[in-house]
Amino acid sequence: MPLKETQALLALLYTDETFREAFFRAPLERARQFGLGEAEAESFARIDAAAVARFADCLKGKRTLDARKTLPLTYRALGARFDRALLAAVAGPPRPGRHRADAAALAARLARAEPAWIGDLARFELAFVEAGARRNYLTLRFFRYPVAEIAVQLACGEAPGAARRPSVGVWLQLFGSRLFYFLA
Template sequence: MALAQTQALLARLFTDDDLRREFFEAPIAVATRFGLSMHDTERLAGIDRRETEVFAQSLIGKRALYARRALPLTARALGDRYDALFRQAIRGAAREATSRSDAAALTAFLETRVAKCELEPRWVADLARFELAFIDAGASGATLFFRAFDCNVATVAQALAKGEEISAVRRKTFGVWARAPRGRLRWRLFQP
């Protein structure tokens, strides 16, 4: 049981900036909160802060790279802002750190920022949701789901992929992704 609690705390220390800062300010209080014994707390309190920070940053860098690969057009659209926005999106409580979960966290974060008019271009949230739909549809088994977008995301995606200028017009677009069991994924966008 002590091993599981220690591992849980370490996982959080490597993925949660706020908890890591709190731990190095008051290691006994944090370790006690995680149910560690005094012996385990003392051992864990001896870890090097600088090495922990370096390791945590390398993990975040890897996660950012994998999410960039999952949402390549979104990353291209965000350009130099990608890394900072990604770090903000995954900040906080530890979650399952998979490419899909990180891509979903970034997508949700972008949607929130766009909805609050804190991020331009507005179509970047639609683009992230569009790319995330392919990840979700790529899961094995039968698939059928719909997404609604505020712009023609296919035109945006094509322009980005070709390196062309993007002229996204706000026009409601609906997407459907479908696959029969062991079948090929099919998708289509519709504009009313």
């Protein structure tokens, strides 16, 4: 069985729900589209759809758990809506730098969400994630809401009550040293 084609097919089966549904409607055709021979295509056609769906659900669960750890305040603010918003933002297989990529995709989606401050909060947390992935980092972010106050409220277990008030944040890290940030 050609390894590269097999891995590509399995990755899509486990991470892309649309592809998975199409595959199980016509498994032989889909397997052949990946350049698999007749014997390999027939092997894939015998894969148990329920088992694939269970494993795909496990992968989704792991991905949402990782995202909760990456954006903990955003998770706290959204509660049960967090997982749905994440999975809607990151359809398909994980990208390189998955944790950062998933956080960025979710922050972009939340920029259009309600409550309006939730997108700012996700972008605030994303700045720390991005800084942690680089040795040298400088960024300036503008927010529509006082994200520092919102973050403190959430960290203390309080319900955020933020009125619209612009704020700005600066993050700086040089040569892998300690990260400095300032919010005003």
